[in-house]
Amino acid sequence: MAATRRLTHSVAVITLNNPPVNALSYSLRRSIIKEFVDASKDSSVEAIVLCGANGKFCAGADIKEFGSTSVDSVSLNHINDTIESCKKPVVAAIEGVALGGGLELALSCHYRVANVQSLVGLPEVLIGMIPAAGGTQRLPRLIGIPAALDMIVRGRHVPATEALQLGILDEVVKTNTIDAAVQMAMKVLGQPLENRRLGTLPVQAIPNVDTFLDTAVKRAKGQFRGAQAPLACIEAVKATLHLPFLKGVENERVLTASLWSTGQPQAQQYAFFSEREVGKWTTPSGGKWDKVPPKPIQTAAVIGLGTMGRGIVTSLSKANIPVIAIEQDAKQLDQGRQAVNALLDREVEKLKLQGKTSVPGNGLGSVKFTVDLGDLHSVDLIIEAVYENMQLKKEIFRKLSSIAKPDAFLCTNTSGLNVDEIASVTNRPQQVIGTHFFSPANIMRLLEVVRGQKTSLTTIATAMSLGKTLGKVAVLVGNCPLFVGNRMLGPYLEQVNYLLEEGSYPEEIDQALEEFGFAMGPCRMMDLAGLDVGWRSRMEQGLTGTNAPPGAPVRQRNGKRYSPLADLLCESGRFGQKTGKGWYQYEKAGGRIAKPDPWVRDFLDKYRRTHQIARHQANSQEIQDRCMFALINEGFRVLEDSIASGPEDIDVIYNNGYGFPKHRGGPMYYAANVGLPKVLSTLENYSKANPDVPSMKPAFLLRKLAAVGGPPIKEWRTQLGNTSSKL
Numbered sequence: 001m002a003a004t005r006r007l008t009h010s011v012a013v014i015t016l017n018n019p020p021v022n023a024l025s026y027s028l029r030r031s032i033i034k035e036f037v038d039a040s041k042d043s044s045v046e047a048i049v050l051c052g053a054n055g056k057f058c059a060g061a062d063i064k065e066f067g068s069t070s071v072d073s074v075s076l077n078h079i080n081d082t083i084e085s086c087k088k089p090v091v092a093a094i095e096g097v098a099l100g101g102g103l104e105l106a107l108s109c110h111y112r113v114a115n116v117q118s119l120v121g122l123p124e125v126l127i128g129m130i131p132a133a134g135g136t137q138r139l140p141r142l143i144g145i146p147a148a149l150d151m152i153v154r155g156r157h158v159p160a161t162e163a164l165q166l167g168i169l170d171e172v173v174k175t176n177t178i179d180a181a182v183q184m185a186m187k188v189l190g191q192p193l194e195n196r197r198l199g200t201l202p203v204q205a206i207p208n209v210d211t212f213l214d215t216a217v218k219r220a221k222g223q224f225r226g227a228q229a230p231l232a233c234i235e236a237v238k239a240t241l242h243l244p245f246l247k248g249v250e251n252e253r254v255l256t257a258s259l260w261s262t263g264q265p266q267a268q269q270y271a272f273f274s275e276r277e278v279g280k281w282t283t284p285s286g287g288k289w290d291k292v293p294p295k296p297i298q299t300a301a302v303i304g305l306g307t308m309g310r311g312i313v314t315s316l317s318k319a320n321i322p323v324i325a326i327e328q329d330a331k332q333l334d335q336g337r338q339a340v341n342a343l344l345d346r347e348v349e350k351l352k353l354q355g356k357t358s359v360p361g362n363g364l365g366s367v368k369f370t371v372d373l374g375d376l377h378s379v380d381l382i383i384e385a386v387y388e389n390m391q392l393k394k395e396i397f398r399k400l401s402s403i404a405k406p407d408a409f410l411c412t413n414t415s416g417l418n419v420d421e422i423a424s425v426t427n428r429p430q431q432v433i434g435t436h437f438f439s440p441a442n443i444m445r446l447l448e449v450v451r452g453q454k455t456s457l458t459t460i461a462t463a464m465s466l467g468k469t470l471g472k473v474a475v476l477v478g479n480c481p482l483f484v485g486n487r488m489l490g491p492y493l494e495q496v497n498y499l500l501e502e503g504s505y506p507e508e509i510d511q512a513l514e515e516f517g518f519a520m521g522p523c524r525m526m527d528l529a530g531l532d533v534g535w536r537s538r539m540e541q542g543l544t545g546t547n548a549p550p551g552a553p554v555r556q557r558n559g560k561r562y563s564p565l566a567d568l569l570c571e572s573g574r575f576g577q578k579t580g581k582g583w584y585q586y587e588k589a590g591g592r593i594a595k596p597d598p599w600v601r602d603f604l605d606k607y608r609r610t611h612q613i614a615r616h617q618a619n620s621q622e623i624q625d626r627c628m629f630a631l632i633n634e635g636f637r638v639l640e641d642s643i644a645s646g647p648e649d650i651d652v653i654y655n656n657g658y659g660f661p662k663h664r665g666g667p668m669y670y671a672a673n674v675g676l677p678k679v680l681s682t683l684e685n686y687s688k689a690n691p692d693v694p695s696m697k698p699a700f701l702l703r704k705l706a707a708v709g710g711p712p713i714k715e716w717r718t719q720l721g722n723t724s725s726k727l
């Protein structure tokens with residue numbers, strides 16, 4: 001964990017060395033400043049190059065050290081100011097990444113040379129912070145306020161070719177980046193450095209800057225819902241207009257302190273590390289990620305080219321894996337082909353923007369379209385993505401048993417069906433696994449990997465590794481109806497239905513949960529997913545329709561409270577967006593603009609009158625508490641059943657698949673933050689008043705953790721170990 005220095009010609013090359021990403025830990029910073037000061041004093045040194053070991057420049061401050069007290073006696077700001085004011089030219093040689101403090105370090109250098117494959121950016125906003133080592137002050141001075149604001153507020157990782165166009169980089173090279181930086185250093189010897197010191201430059205004026213910034217604030221409030229960091233980023237950049245550089249940097253410090261006091265950076269950093277932790281999977285039987293190597297996947301196939309299948313094919317092709325795409329007849333194959341090609345065209349456009357079109361085949365894996373299952377005889381991994389019907393899935397898996405080569409892995413993209421039942425019809429249940437993608441599968445980052453009872457550790461390792469190759473966050477979960485995410489959604493949506501019955505309107509519920517930070521309120525979400533999906537499943541379960549128990553009370557099933565509201569909506573043809581009507585009305589069938597519908601208000605009012613329900617209009621807090629605590633309570637049950645191995649897994653699932661606001665860390669982190677005793681007492685009160693709603697009866701694990709005072713979330717796993725013999 002040190003910086004090393006060597007001399008090439010008369011150029012001192014200082015290498016940051018702190019694997020795996022050269023994060024700027026306290027000891028690395030101490031070492032950088034020592035080497036830098038020595039080099040600048042050394043009369044044999046005419047110029048200095050800064051680079052990173054192992055093909056990575058630097059991923060910024062060491063996030064693990066945040067919040068610790070002894071870390072800022074050598075601040076990054078001090079290093080940056082020392083570099084910028086150096087009388088000898090300093091060149092950054094960027095390979096891999098220059099992110100956050102890493103780019104701030106590079107911006108304090110007088111020149112920047114980068115490898116074409118590298119990425120630069122100020123992604124602090126994604127971990128709840130702002131760039132606070134001069135990044136919000138130097139970047140706008142270099143590339144102007146609009147471009148800098150776009151990068152900083154979105155935390156974008158910008159490809160080198162784009163960074164060159166923006167003016168962040170001075171040169172982009174394909175190979176030998178450090179040599180090119182040394183050449184650059186030699187070339188600029190003797191040239192004046194004044195206009196290379198970004199901290200001394202004025203920021204370029206833009207017309208109507210106040211309106212521009214006001215619009216940016218409005219947009220950020222709408223887009224990031226309650227997250228404070230994007231607003232602080234805008235505030236920090238705005239300071240370039242009226243504060244001198246050093247005051248602007250001081251302002252960064254003040255804004256950082258105020259952000260820290262909101263608790264949001266801590267939540268987002270927990271989310272960041274949780275995403276990395278879920279890759280280190282374990283199984284209840286003692287299987288572990290670092291003990292079992294995955295099998296390489298050179299070819300894959302996808303069966304079914306509906307919405308999910310198309311996205312999965314695109315995802316595989318994007319990862320440069322050749323895919324065979326299968327449909328049952330020529331017509332559906334043709335529709336699938338057109339849809340996949342359109343998605344792939346968009347990917348090519350994106351690659352062009354990143355300057356990566358020179359890669360053979362554009363860097364995309366080939367896609368072969370066919371109706372013949374026999375074509376799958378030699379592929380390594382097959383993903384079934386037909387619609388949710390157990391009989392159909394079993395029929396396909398039966399056929400695959402005889403067609404696929406013996407060591408091929410068979411995956412099912414079910415969102416909740418029993419993976420063991422599907423595996424049971426094959427000749428290789430140990431090679432069967434659930435791969436639950438989220439829609440649109442080429443974009444959404446989450447992948448629930450569902451292990452069956454007989455799934456082998458190699459199959460798990462292979463599916464988890466495939467997830468990583470596809471750029472997804474793969475989370476290993478156990479097999480139970482609906483797995484983790486959708487299972488927890490059940491009690492959450494149940495409360496939404498009860499709130500609607502009791503007197504809230506869809507738009508009020510959505511507003512409360514969107515204010516909480518969800519990307520989409522539950523009523524809009526149900527409309528988007530299609531209300532008929534749940535309706536059909538309830539009919540199959542005999543809860544509604546012709547299979548419902550004769551004479552059953554309308555609002556009760558099996559002695560439990562039941563809301564028929566969504567069934568009634570479906571019976572009148574309101575399936576959501578696809579029919580132009582659901583909990584909202586839309587401009588047309590398939591339209592996306594949701595408008596509150598007087599018909600729905602009328603329908604709900606009449607329903608209450610018919611069932612003599614006195615209107616109770618819940619306020620935002622009640623809506624949020626009831627829905628969130630229902631979700632969290634089921635999360636505890638998921639942990640008790642060892643369907644998820646820790647609270648982090650649940651949080652990663654919700655943050656990446658269900659639009660949960662990352663600045664709250666995830667539902668389980670939120671519960672820990674609210675305080676488990678409070679969650680417990682709210683659920684207990686509700687449960688006492690509503691004994692016919694068993695989903696709100698506090699989970700055993702919640703009781704247990706609340707009884708020991710609600711320990712910090714990182715201690716839950718230990719408690720979990722003692723909870724259930726099933727674990």
Ligand SMILES: CCC[C@H](O)CC(=O)SCCNC(=O)CCNC(=O)[C@H](O)C(C)(C)COP(=O)([O-])OP(=O)([O-])OC[C@H]1O[C@@H](n2cnc3c(N)ncnc32)[C@H](O)[C@@H]1OP(=O)([O-])[O-]
Nearest residue numbers: 021023059060061062063064099100101123131132133276
């Ligand atoms: C005053 C200061 C102001 C300044 O503005 C603040 C900052 O710079 S804030 C920082 C702004 N910078 C950022 O926000 C960048 C955050 N980092 C990233 O975006 C990705 O990690 C990166 C793209 C770099 C590599 O992606 P990849 O190739 O998929 O690999 P991976 O993601 O799996 O990571 C590999 C390992 O490295 C670990 N680790 C990574 N970064 C850091 C860090 N900064 N620190 C510590 N550790 C870090 C990570 O936990 C993992 O550890 P493990 O034990 O192996 O699980």
